[in-house]
Amino acid sequence: MTPTRKTLAVLTAGTLLAGCGADIENDDNTTEAVTVKRCGEDVEYTTPQRAVVYEGGSADKMFALGLTDHVHGYVMPPANPPVEDSPWASEYEKVEFLSDDLLNRELVVDAEADFVVAGWNSGFSDQRGITPEILDGLGIQSFMHTESCFNYPGFPERVDPFDGLYADLERLGQIFGVEDRADELVEEMQARVEAVQEQLPEADQLRVFLYDSGTDQPFTAGNQVPPNDIIRFAGGENIFADLDERWVQVGWESVVAADPEVIVILDYGDQPADEKIEFLKTSSVTSELPAVVEDNFFVLDYNEGISSPRNIDGLEKFAGYLRDLQDS
Incomplete structure (x- = not known):
């Protein structure tokens, strides 16, 4: 099924909540669609089951939301420090390491992915022939970090970077039916930021x-x-x-x-x-x-x-x- 236009955004959580699971409210076999923002574009999503995530930020957002069972594998280029250093190291062990190269269309297709998480010009790339539009044509859903939407062609979205993080968690929460978990993560993060501000x-x-x-x-x-x-x-x-x-x-x-x-x-x-x-x-x-x-x-x-x-x-x-x- 080729996803229709929609937008997404969700926030992710801190180290205190690392490895904490989430109850997926949607049945794994559900075909019910939800519309979420993907940068400035409204996109229709069904619950993904074989996500491919690019770099630590994408993987950690999924793991923080308790979505490990929905992640098939990860792509981790050399710039990223070892996954063993992540607060979610135990979650990385549960999914497949796919490549230490840049994200590419062949890898995603070979993995039989139904969902790809990456940033614009940080994973997705016109030059390398892997964009949300191209994946739409292949029937593969995709999600972009809101922070990277600043210069996304056609559907830009501008937010402060931390607000983009919160939006990602919330939007991913909508896609996977874990809105309560996403709200908890965002509230915890916002409280931690406020605590820092109080000590300036x-x-x-x-x-x-x-x-x-x-x-x-x-x-x-x-x-x-x-x-x-x-x-x-x-x-x-x-x-x-x-x-x-x-x-x-x-x-x-x-x-x-x-x-x-x-x-x-x-x-x-x-x-x-x-x-x-x-x-x-x-x-x-x-x-x-x-x-x-x-x-x-x-x-x-x-x-x-x-x-x-x-x-x-x-x-x-x-x-x-x-x-x-x-x-x-």
Whole structure:
């Protein structure tokens, strides 16, 4: 059955709820359809039974909602840290590892998937020939992280990154009939964010640079990805918060001009944080930045930086780091 147009959004949960199961309200064999948002598009879904998920953020959202039995397998490219490090490591063991390559149509078809979870330009790609529209034509349902819908062609959707996380959990909850579980997760996450806000020091915001990768020119976080919310909710100021972008390439001159006091290093599985820190300390361009001179580096796990239930873990850790820094 080819899905008709619809939209989805759901939130995912924190480490405290890791591995917690959910009762699926819909019968596994139900053919009843529900309309949910997929970015800015209304799509009709029936309950999936063989989901393929791309990267840790997609898998963790499903696991946090107690949907492991509906996940056939996962695709985990080298950038993602080992799944053994996930709060849902035991859930990964219950499903099939499909590939350590990029998501592709052949893999999805061979897996006999009836549902694919990924982000736009982070899994789904026009260039690689795997898009929601193409999968619709194959009768395979799909879901995109709301955070990635900012530049989705034809049906864009713009929300703050944490709101996108909440929307994903809620929308996935609708698709799988676990709305109560999704609501609980979102409420818990929102309460954890509020708790961080209540502990913010009265000191001035520290200027923060998110260093993703790149030596000739750095990649960093604009205001459309989770690290921007992590930084601002923790009481810092993302020096590129005025860029209406997701992950974006900038010039080192603009980094130097912003004079960052703290540098957040995104720790990839295949690009370790210590190598990036060593580059910043030895480069003539960055070695005199206040953050580098003071050794103010915070390492953010890859799965805490992409849209994931672990965003809230990253926020709590970074907020604690900033509090300690400002108290010292």
